Amino acid sequence: MDKYLMYLRKSRSDDPNETVEQVLAKHERILQNYASAMLDQKIPEECIYREVVSGETIEDRPEIKRLFELMQSNTIKGVLVVDCQRLSRGDLIDCGTILQNFKYTNTLIVTPKKTFDLSNEYDYKSVKSELMAGSDYLDYMKAIMQRGTLQSVLEGNYLPTRTPFGYKKVKEGKRRQYLVPDPETAPYVKFIFEKILEGYSAHAIGLMLDDLGVKPFMAKYWHERTIKRILSNEVYTGCTVWNRHKVEKRIVDGKLKKVRVRQEKPLIVHDTHEPIISKEMFDSVQKLMASKSVKVNMSKELKSPYAGLLRCKLCGRMMRYQGEKGRNVPRYDCSGIRHCKNMSTNATVVDNAIIEALKSNLEDFKIKLNKTDEEQIQTKKNMISDLKKSLDKIDQKKERIYEFLEDGTYTKEKFIERINKLEIEKKGIETSINKIGSTMPNRNEWKEKYATLNEAIDMLQNPNISAKSKNTFLKKFIKVIYYEKHERDSSAPGHGAVTNSKNVNIEIVLK
Template sequence: MPYCLYLRKSRADLDAEARGEGETLARHEKTLLELSRRQAFEIREIYREIVSGETIAARPVMQRLLSEVEHGIWDGVLVMEVERLARGDTIDQGIVAQTFKFSGTKIITPMKIYDPNNEYDEEYFEFGLFMSRREYKTINRRLQRGRVASVMEGKYNGSRPPYGYRRVKIENDRGYTLQPDEEQAPIVELIFSLYAFGEKTIDGGTEETGISKIARKLNNLKIPSAKGGDWTVASLQTMLRNPVYIGKIRWNARPVQKKMEDGQMVKTRPRAKPEDWILKDGLHPALIDEKTWEAVQLRLRENPSRPCPRKYETQNPLAGLVVCGICGRKMVRRPQKGKNSATLMCPAPTCRNISCRLDCAEEKILLALCGWLSDYRLTYETKTSHAPQSGFKKKALAKMICKRKELEKQQERIYEFFEQGVYTASIFQERLKKIQEQMDCTEKGISQIQIEMEGAKSQSSKAELPRAEPVLARYQSGTPAEKNVLLKSVLKKVVYTKTVRARRNGTPDGFELILFPRLPQNRTDD
């Protein structure tokens, strides 16, 4: 049976590489390959995981490995330590342990071979996973304490510097600080000055300048933002509230919070209250004086942000679904005064995409969806689930593939023995004929299973089609929020583009819509 290698980096590996101990994955690969040669293991695949994820959901290579272990493709997996497989919570550790146990896949390390069917090996393996989780929590607590201590010393812990600064290494000390950027620092001073004191007019007076007007001014001057794109109201509001520009270091402004949604762990970063911040004097110079800062904060308090829209019901049935075809941003609903219909517009201030009536775009999407779904009417009954059969077929396919490779090796050895004179011509022909018959039988079995699996996959994909048809039947009677959920169940996104403005009293459409459905594309044989 074949074996594979699983290689993954950890934080300790990154520290070792920084000390000049060499590339981690290369050293581990060399060690495990030497182990496989001593034990005569046939290595068919090498998995390399560069991302350092806490959970299995954040490690795509690990997900692929577990899927193959589940289907019995590998007889064993070679790793440096069992801790490399799972350092997540008890759920992730249980998934790893149960997957290897039920499939009978061995875990091979340079120190020990773990047989999941052996009671003592199973307990030792589970204990190793428990200790790795404990070690992970200890390392994480140490890192968090180190970050807080660094903030108390006035150092900058962020990976990306704020606009107007450059992140530099502190000389003769650990950590980083900030230095003013020669090109961006004057822009920061201009933004704070315009919002605090306004813009001078031709007659010598001053005109009050809002955040939207500042964004338009910067975009008209072709001044790029921190990410190289357009300036927006949100980015300017974040800048005007950041105390880093008066020489402060702020920490814990947006702490990570974990919660469960639909059985999955989701990480969010809500904004914390100022009293929950850690605010200390930084080592970096200030770009804004105290007088300007206080004037800006006073005006921000007099013009508070609108309440969070999540507290209100959704009014846009296309929310989060329609994407601008020019800049790629999500299109938003803009209400109109009086009895005028709401419009669908791109929020980017410099985007050339022209808005349209929201109800008109919604109607066109429904018409396109109706025409598209009409091609998928089913004329047969959906068969039962193929999931149980699929698992057995995958295992059978994996075994047949392994058998084919063994037969190929046997065929090579027959030729070698014939060339060396071990086999006579008659024995050679007899053994070669038997091997070829077995190979032909194996090839037919592989082809048959692959055809059956493709057929089952086609049937299961078609079984999803009837679920989309009731969407249109329930659509008209739903609320905007319900309509939004229904559309997202059958559409990934809709790309909207309109570059020619309609004339007065002309047609309200004139735009292009590209639908990206969640269903499989139509085929000529359907």
């Protein structure tokens, strides 16, 4: 019996009031009834592919990629879909990928209205036209939806899925949804704005809220970033802000990716809901925060060479550098020390522990360099070179096979058989190349890292080099430095601050 697959996906043309599960279940019933009546079989569960994620492109849809992989096995007669546009309403590249997969695997596209065989020129053009029409329809629907969304925002509706702290979202009918102050949390929004104007820092305000038992959304404790986001959000003045960030498609590392880009001029609609604070208070806070940020940037010199690198091993937060105060020597502590059990220690201990960790890495590279066999490296390079030549030959064979198909020398069955064999052979060679490459000693890279580590150790031991210069250099080859300490250090009275400690554990992750 011929083997068929079923592919199910919800589309924008479906009833928006129905869930993905409801739409897929309805379409499955239609296709199962068709399969029973016209194909004399029922599609088994393991042959049904349900796309539950929302993805415009093939790359974003895992089920259709699994479907295409199975089609290459040359055991699938056809794929059942409600209509061709369920396969894709994406861009030209996706349309071409679909056409190629069905044509060159000789797989039928089966819909209740018609079965398409893409080896037939008329069917090929028909499916191509339908997919392209779907792509145009998708662009049209996007434009319509964007206009509808914009109109809804201008009418005063609050559309973001996340409700801001201090508010509740109220719905009236199907079209109206807006914000109202939450009597339990709104007073704390005003508290945050008042305290920042009184001179308290965002960190201090967060500690106050923790002591009061007030919980932020999606977290156990308050972080100064959360406080600052509240202080800079115009929503508390009764405005709705739309399109503060916009998702744009960009080519990153040769691949098309979606990137969130902050917009310089987002849409701000005034008087959409009851404000919690006045516009005057909000503006005063913005001026205060701007002046603080300029003051910090202009006057504070970097004190720690590990800024942006040293992290708490227990909670993942950044370690803070605490400058010398009175009799206290400079120290490092976790920025979440109030809620983290990682203990602080003086800066000299951290310096010495990091230098020792770098020396340990240095010794590892020295051992690798001494054990490296140049003859072994060259042998592996030659093996990889020979394998790459084999890949080139396979590509040349594939070109000839396509030519044989076009001029009628090969039948479709013979073409698919030869192509599949070459693909299996190609994957085997690529696996061998990757395996050899992973075991290849990279002597030049080790030499560079060895020299870099030596230089870093010398810099850290030189008090005449600024913390900023050290920090810039370390960030070139260090990804993160993890710090951990569970027990206090002890020293005899009068012996001064501890300079080395077995209680401090440092882990350096290189780039």
